[in-house]
Amino acid sequence: MTIHVHEQVHRPRVSDQGFDARTPKVRIYLMGKEYQVPNVLTIMAAIEYAGYRLVRGCGCRAGFCGACSTIYRKTDDYKLYSALACQTLVEEGMYLVQIPFVPAVKSLYDMEEITLTDNVILRYYPEIARCVSCNTCTRSCPQGIRVMDYIQASLRGNIARAAHLSFDCIQCGLCSSRCPADIKHYHVGQLVRRVYETRIAPKSPHLARRIEELDSGVYDEEMNRLMTSSLSELKQRYESRKIEPVSED
């Protein structure tokens, strides 16, 4: 038996997307077919405008999840460009392909077993040693991250630098789809940051103390009183809270 998924039109009355019948159109190519779309749309909105119901290639719609990796070229230009479909405006003559995901292998590790003595990153991702410094990864990164630099820093065992350089990575995989050395940059970045935070970054001094207090039940009595106090009592305590000023650093 098959399920009949009823096509319902839950069309929201949302935002005018900023175009009407007079908005100039540009020509774009989706899977090689030509479509005319308003020139103010993002690539993602243009694909939908053209009639596609997105299933793959669409997540947050806001530049945070890396689901909408897109590769394209332009008319009379041999270069391949990359972008996030949800964050990039259409341009005349774009020839677009959506990449649903990059099937890069992630190494499995137990964080507790990791030590800094040998170069851990090299142990789990030995292929970083094969980087030929072509900089393709950096050029394809829609976040503007210096990807090659964080790979090189990882290779040299400069964990802190690699962790900070890679921090804004949304794991879209575009870098890894183009790397001649088949490096899995975003997985490397993930490991490097976890190693940095667990092995190098200083630990919070307050946290342990607060947890001890909680474990020893310091707050229990007062918490009970709060939880059982009357609404008016609670409101009164709420209104008399002291508010810490914003700028007091």
Add this chain to the structure above:
Amino acid sequence: MKMIRGYPDYMRESIERVERTRAERLKTPYPPMSLAEREVLLHRFHPDFREEQKRPIAFGPSRGLKVNHELANVIESHPLVPSTLNLSQVDYQVDVLIIGGGGAGTVAAIWAVQEGIHPEKVLIATKLRHGDSNSTMAQGGIQAADRENDSPLIHYLDAMGGGHFTNKPELVQALVSDAPRIIKWHESLGVMYDKDEAGNFVENPGGGTSRKRLHSAKDYTGLEIMRVVRDESRNLSVPVIEFAPAVELLMDERGQVAGAVLLNLETKEYVVVRAKATILATGGFGRLHMQGFPTTNHYGATGDGLVLAYHVGAELVDLDSVQYHPTGAAFPPQIAGLLITEKVRGMGATPVNADGELFVYPLEPRDVESSAFIRECYDREKGVITPTGMRGVWLDAPMIDMIHGEGAIREALPAMWRMYERFGIDMTRDPILVFPTLHYQNGGIAIDVDGATTVPGLFVGGEASGGVHGKNRLMGNSLLDFNVFGMRAGISAARYARQVEVGHLSLAHVDRYEELLKDAGIVTDRTSPVLLPEYRGKEALERQLDVLI
């Protein structure tokens, strides 16, 4: 239209007025409202008080709860699958099924394994990719009272007051008491929160918090937590099926939830999962676009969990209130509705009207702040009208660098800066235009402190649940929520799974639901859950042929 650094020239005139009052605003703070003033403002301007936009749910355990028509519509719909579906072939047999691969689901999986369930006996089924979720999008931060001038008690008071004292006390107690432990857990997993050289967290205030309590990882806090817990769950080899949303829960003859029917979004085949315990971690409902508002939520946020839970008789609470985030982008139109994190105000940027006047305390709880923005734009008519007719107020971003030093925005808010830069606006130099946007499902499926519902075998964690935040959530409490209640649901589900016997799989509840619809006199061809919103171009749809290929 002439554009100057991203703005049309008539908007520039208003920006000049904003610049003229900046020095004064840096010096003179605006006072917060009293509880009484808040009430008046909310009643007049908050969308929750627009009676014509809502109706009471017609049947079931939450009958009478007044919700937006968009939500009532998906509840008062026919289930997607018929009760006659052939369940004889079980595709997966697991101890713990987790529906939803966002923050709550992933945290639940890790803790179910910690609790002794073999990873192979856990299954995460999710609608899009693992991690495509609201969790990944959270920017501002997560609350935990760990500084010396703070305590779980103050956190408790803040959360209760923010929720208009409608939160369930025991859930709030669990939330605030687990908070420091969650941050410690994150530290041990390797979540890179912003810290100073001594290891102290950099903590900011948020709307409605009386202490600086918000831990952040630049403005990618949710992304950072999500990618670390996902990495951990991958290291544990927890199986995940992507692009396979649950379309109906399964029960057994004893009335226990016993798994789910999933839909393979590519082949449209259904998949039967038999499970001893089931966790709903499906997140929120922003993509139902209440009252036509744009939303900050991810593409899959269509409230499916509420529908699935209601089909099996679980109770829904506090869904009469919806959270509109005061600062959704209002310009340019390509990013309309997307979130401008509250951290922007937390770091000192103030809202200002078209004349450059500060008109509200910048860090009121969200519902209050949003109402003040709506009043400024539609009652006092002091908003800025964009070329496409949207209204908004300014958020004076350049103040941040003036307060914290040059480079502060680029350092602490790289995602925000990047988003505007992509559309030609430099927020270190110019203010940005904002208007409330649909952000968060305050209520949800009723749970207890263990994440258990009133239906045996069904657990809930995260945004899909209700009661933790009452009628209004404070910033930073939902990243906390998905960790605390994801963990609690994972542990309780694991314990439950160890002692339960599951009988024959059944969809009899679908028939009972159809009866309820009929008895309530609802005649409709709507079906739910919705799964994905509809954004295809009208022009294209009008010419589409409905043919079988």
